[in-house]
Amino acid sequence: MTPLPPDPLALLRPLVAGIGGLDQADRVRRGASLLETLPRPPVGLTPHQVIHRQNKLVVRFYAPDPARATGRPVVVVPSMINRAYIVDLEPDRSLVGALAAAGHPTYLVDWGEPGPEDAHDDVGHVLLTLLRRSIDRVRRHARGASGGPLPPVHLLGYCQGGTLSAMYAALRPQDVAGLVALNAPVRFSQGGRFASFVAPGHFDVEQAISPDALVPVEVMKVAFKLLDPMGNWTKHLAIEQASHDPKALARTLARERWLEENVPMPGTFAREFIRAAYQEDRLLEGSWTVRGQAVDLRRITCPLLVAACARDFISPKEACLPLAQATGSADVTTEVLETGHIGVVVGGFGPKVFFPMLDRWFRRVDGAWVATSAKAGAGAGGQDARGDL
Amino acid sequence: MPQAPHDAAAFDFGKLSNDMYQQWEQAMTAWWDQVLESPEVLRASGQNLSVMARARRKYEEGMDQGLHQLHLPTREDLTRVARIATLLEERLLQVEDTLLQVKDQLDGMERATLQARVEAAETRLELRERLAELQARIDRLEGRGASVEAAPAEDGGKPAARKRGAPGKEA
Incomplete structure (x- = not known):
């Protein structure tokens, strides 16, 4: 661990110690200074193998x-505006690491960082070229x-990646x-403050983008x-507080890398995406068309787990939970x-609560599939019980 | 004797300042919420974004013009080359898609052919066994015929009634 840099104002600290506001302000200053100077820990350390590349995307x-x-x-699909390593920040608290350790063959779609040459990529390209081909290569892998039919996959979409996964499904x-x-999020009118930022009356998407x-x-x-906004203040306090324990x-x-390293x-x-989702809220209506095909969520008939967080101000639960009623x-x-x-x-929440929950859910769904397949007499060959392969 | 409210021991400056800080933080949170929900602020920030985007575009256009006059490749030129490379890669991946599909079909055909060959071999084996059975039966019948022909000479011409019922059983 890199030693903490010296604090030039350390001599003044006893003067403000215990005086609420001044003390907090000093801690924020120190937190900000640490954030500025300390190197970020390495991320994405879980051992893996690259099985597919296309343009900037890596699986x-x-x-x-x-x-x-x-x-x-299990194919993990993160948001396109985050680095894919957000699901693999720390080796002992990694989502992909936990799923693999629980026995699930886990694949991560790393969208990569688009360049100016990718500016014309639309939602259709992302879903029906990049994601479709990634899923195809995962199924082949x-x-x-041994040959035989390609097995369908579990999709685990996080944030915007979840919306894209639902659209793909x-x-x-x-x-x-x-x-x-x-x-x-699927009901974008309930999309919290971000929905207000890009509401049609406030944000001219044609002019701004x-x-x-x-x-x-x-x-x-x-x-x-x-x-x-206040999170930017309090996060410095958290960094200063954490500085006493390497x-x-x-x-x-590592968490800061989640917040500060966007794509x-x-x-x-x-x-x-902003127009069809946040401004016109088309996804639940079924009027969003991708390459001429309407995205009808009722066509999703596979088992579905909708998970939302009670204290989520990026994708409020009111925007996420309606998916549960929208599918078939x-x-x-x-x-x-x-x-x-x-x-x-x-x-700590992931390893304690969420990752085991995912493991149980995948095992239950796979168990049901094996039972159905065995009943249908198709299990041995790995064929899909629904017979739609 | 009751303590005076202004007793120095009861007064905690640290607690007071902490309370003041907490109140300030809450007030700031409420103020930010109010500001960021205000339609005027949202509209102004949206307009600001549009202006920033236009300014950025103008700046990039200016840079491109400058580089163009210096006979240097512009950002647009580089983007175009990168775009061509991307499209080329996409074409290759499409070819790969097609090859994989053809491979799937060939694998499927190979499996079907193998299955058909296995079934044909099994059928041939069955037929061979059946043929062997028939041959054995014919041999037996021929042997019996010969023995029947030979029998009258040996046992005075009486037919072998017991042996005649046996082929029905064998069938």
């Missing part, structure tokens, strides 16, 4: 623990060299065996900071987790 495979190996491949239900929508350029990271950072400080700085969005994608699935589980948008996968 990573996390091999399951052979002693516990079970079930179908999971099937192995509606467009290509035959590829998806189970869907987990984590903090995935060029289809020929990327949405700059700086703009997105400002928007995220404004979602919780392990806690490393954890806090620019292709302008065309951003325009379409007969097996829907809804969970409201007592944590925040980031805390669900970063920090």
Whole structure:
């Protein structure tokens, strides 16, 4: 661990110690100084293998623990505006690491960082070219060299990645065996403060976002900071508090990478997403068309887990939970987790509560599938029980 | 004797300042909420974003013009080259998609062919067994015929009634 840098104002600290406001202000100053100077801990350390690349996108495979190996491949789809390592920030608290250790063949769609040449990528390209091909390669990798039909996958979409996963499952239900929508907004009119920022009366999407350029990271950072303005103050307090314990400080700085390392969005994608989702709220209506095909969520018939967080101001639960009623699935589980948008996968909540919950859900769904397949006499060959392969 | 309210021991400056800080933080949170929910502020920030985007575009256009006059590749030129590379990669991946599909179909055909060959071999084996059975039966019948022909000479011409019922059983 890097030693803490010297504090030039340390001599003045006794003068303000114990005097509420001044003391807090001094701690914020020290926290800000530490945040500025300390190197960030390495992330994305869980061993993996790259199985597919296309343009900036990379699909990573996390091999399951052979002693516990079970079930179908799980494809984790993070938001396009975050780095994919947000689900692998710390080795002992990694979502992908936990799923692999629990025996699930886990794949991570790392969208990469788009360049100006990708500015014209639209939602159709993202869903039906990038994601479709990634899922195809995952299915081929999971099937192995033995041949036979391609197994459908479980999709685990986080935040915007959850929205995209739900859209994908509606467009290509035959590829998806189970869907987990984590903090995935679908009723965008309830999308909290971000929905207010980009509401049609306040934000002219045609003027503000060029289809020929990327949405700059700086703009997105400002928007995220404004979602919780006082959070920028209190986070410095948390860093200062953590600075007394190297392990806690490393954890806090790893979490900071989640917050500060955004990815620019292709302008065309951003325009379409903001207009169709946040300004016109088309997804639940079923009027969002992607490459001429309507995204009808009722076409999702696979088992569905809708997980939202009670203290989420990025994707409020009111925006996420309506997915449970919008699909044609007969097996829907809804969970409201007592944590925040980031805390669900970063920090102690994941390993204690959320990751075991996911493991149980995947095992239950896979178990039901095996039973159905055996009944249908198709289990041995790995064929899909629904017969839609 | 009751303590005076202004007793120095009861007065905790640290607690007071902490309370003041908490109140300030709550007030600031409420103020930010109020500001960020205000339609005027939201509209102004949206307009600001539009202005920033336009300014950025103008700046980039200016830079591109400058580089163009210096006969240097502009950002747009580089983007175009990168776009071509991306499209080329996409074409290759489409070819890969097609090849994988063809491979799937060939694998399927190979499996079907193998299955058909296995079934044909099994059928041939069955037929061979059946043929062997028939051959054995014919041999037996021929042997019996020969023995029947030979029998009259040996046992005085009486038919072998017991042996005649046996083929029905064998069938």
